[in-house]
Amino acid sequence: MKPLEFKIEKDLEGKLGRAGTITTPHGAIHTPAFVSVGTKATVKALTMDQVKSLGAEVVLANTYHLYLQPGDERVKKFGGLQKFMNWHGPTMTDSGGFQVFSLGAAFGKQISKVVSITDPSQLLSERSTDGEAPRLATIGADGVSFRSHLDGSLHYITPEKSIEIQHNLGADIIFAFDECTSPQEELRYQEEALERTHRWAKKSLEYHKSKDNSHYQALFGIVQGGRDEGLRKRSAEYISSLDFDGFGIGGSFAKEDMETAVKWVNEILPKEKPRHLLGIGEPEDLIMGIENGVDLFDCVAPTRNGRGGTLYTSRGKINIRNADFKEDMGPIDDECECEVCTTYSRAYICHLMRAHEMLGGTLGSMHNLYFIINLVKRLRQGIIDGNFDEVKKVFLSKYTS
RNA sequence: GCGUCGGUGGCGGAGUGGUCAAUCGCACUAGACUGUAAAUCUGGCGCCUUCGGGCUUCGUUGGUUCGAAUCCAACCCGGCGCA
Secondary structure, eight states: OOSOEEEEEEEOTTSSOEEEEEEETTEEEEESEEEEEOTTSSOTTOOHHHHHHTTOOOEEEEHHHHHHTTOHHHHHHTTOHHHHHTOOSOEEEEOSHHHHIIIIITTTSSOOSEEOTTOHHHHHHHHHHGGGSOOSEEEOSSSEEEEOTTTOOEEEEOHHHHHHHHHHHTOSEEEOOOOOOOTTSOHHHHHHHHHHHHHHHHHHHHHHHTSGGGGTSEEEEEEOOTTOHHHHHHHHHHHHHSOOSEEEEOOOEEHHHHHHHHHHHHTTSOTTSOEEETTOOOHHHHHHHHHTTOOEEEESHHHHHHHHTEEEETTEEEETTSGGGTTOOSOSOTTOOSTTTTTOOHHHHHHHHHTTOHHHHHHHHHHHHHHHHHHHHHHHHHHHHTOHHHHHHHHHHHHTO
């Protein structure tokens, strides 16, 4: 019995892209698809009914966060993630690998998932702060010790532990424990980290296969390797060689390197298994990923931006808090058909945001999630209809103008 | 009327002789956010600026002092108490 089935319906001519369907024990995901991020078993500010109404098919939660609170054992006791959070569709959990990065090398610094190499000050400050910077995660021989950002308690997570937690959480698709490195690390470190990630991948897989969970939970291996072509390809080859159900492409990217990295990797990964570009979700990046053979994306951007007032529109992003919108009776985006755009005005949402009313974050998240999910759906349909380039062109010409 | 306390930048509220264009919070304003340390964070916020600095401010007027938001006097305004 296989935990997951992936069927490709149509390829994107001349490119690596494809449209397909992933079938999990909890339902289907039509790919390419955007995965809503629900780190702590909640898509922030939204009820699961709302998430569903936006067209979301799958939700991704986080191992590290749920392990700390409320604890994976408790989630298991309540019947697993799906039941606990009342999401009846497919679910995924991230392994905590990203927290190795965000609470480790990136802690307290201006580095995140995507950095701009056009800003040299980041590199300088990186050098000057050296090894003195405090961090909540440090990498050991077999795993990572985390100091809880909630109460300071110390926890050691190994690949086996991450998988055990993910088994308890019970998502349909889970990820191998990996190390997401900073693009500012030297090649030598990237290589060392990659070897570690590979070792952890094997351990994650072996532990997973030793349990019955592997019959109904799919495990994705994660490709790393930073911006280096040799390492990326080596990683893609190695991770491909292991019996994973699918793959994640990880890393903190310099924006300029993302496309090449994705292409290098997807040319190597086996075509018949799904690929997930971890943590990526700006419109331009989604288009890039889809063209280059990515099937799944997850990203905090729509919900995080939505709560803060940065909203996607067909003509680019706007900050709805700006004074310009105080008396704007139009919808967020006059081309959007979401519930928010057909119901509420920019002026109203501007007011909610300025007044710090919770509904502002909810409406912003709803619109943004709909916008991104819907964009990916349109691009998917473009692949199926054979007019992907047209869909892409029409979207980008407006969005970037 | 007498006594008393007080009047600081849009608001609240620090400051009680120099290091004060004046801590801080709010509001305002703009920006950032890509496997959620995030309903978060950052910058600006008297006027002008070639970003070095320049100019005018702390109820009003005058005074003391090398120097005043800070001390003194008078006046104006407000709170409270007593008549």
